[in-house]
């Protein structure tokens with residue numbers, strides 16, 4: 001099935017004390033991919049949380065992606081997202097097998113995206129498109145890049161960085177398949193609001 005829809009990305013600080021409740025609320029509203037993003041080195045907690053997310057994802061038929069950590073992804077039998085400093089993609093594709101989802105950060109570079117495609121990426125991620133609370137220092141990308149990518153690349157395009165319900169529509173109009181969101185989804189006051197936002201993000205992507 002085509003990779004298209006809301007790509008929810010967790011944040012350990014933002015979700016502290018409400019981690020599973022908010023993730024489940026998002027899944028309830030419909031999430032195509034869920035990324036477990038935890039930049040800590042607490043391996044025991046990472047394994048525990050990733051296992052809990054895998055169980056939730058199985059219930060909601062959502063695919064789980066682990067950020068950075070291909071070994072944890074292999075252990076759980078799920079996908080992985082790799083950045084430019086997270087090691088080469090091709091061996092990870094070999095480790096996880098041809099069916100696994102392997103995503104690649106390409107910042108604002110078509111060349112990086114073409115290389116990721118050659119190495120077996122399932123989707124390529126561009127960003128950041130807007131000011132990001134989660135990663136303010138990420139390099140910036142723009143809508144023109146998406147137009148070029150849509151012409152040249154034949155795999156799903158993911159956009160990330162400061163995406164909200166208010167600013168996402170032009171990204172979709174320029175060919176984005178996956179909207180990867182942290183604050184614009186989980187920075188909500190209640191589980192009900194997380195579910196509402198997830199539904200609204202998906203509605204933006206159901207236009208084709």
Ligand SMILES: Cc1ncc(COP(=O)(O)OP(=O)(O)O)c(N)n1
Nearest residue numbers: 067068081082083084105125160180
């Ligand atoms: C969907 C998606 N796109 C980009 C990133 C960023 O990955 P990376 O550059 O490796 O930075 P960290 O997230 O590891 O800090 C991502 N995680 N997910």
Ligand SMILES: Cc1nc(C(=O)O)sc1CCOP(=O)(O)O
Nearest residue numbers: 127128132134138161162182183
């Ligand atoms: C993890 C990450 N990577 C980015 C990139 O541009 O590569 S932006 C980003 C943070 C996304 O969180 P928010 O939706 O809160 O801005």
Ligand SMILES: [Mg+2]
Nearest residue numbers: 068082083086
């Ligand atoms: Mg990374």
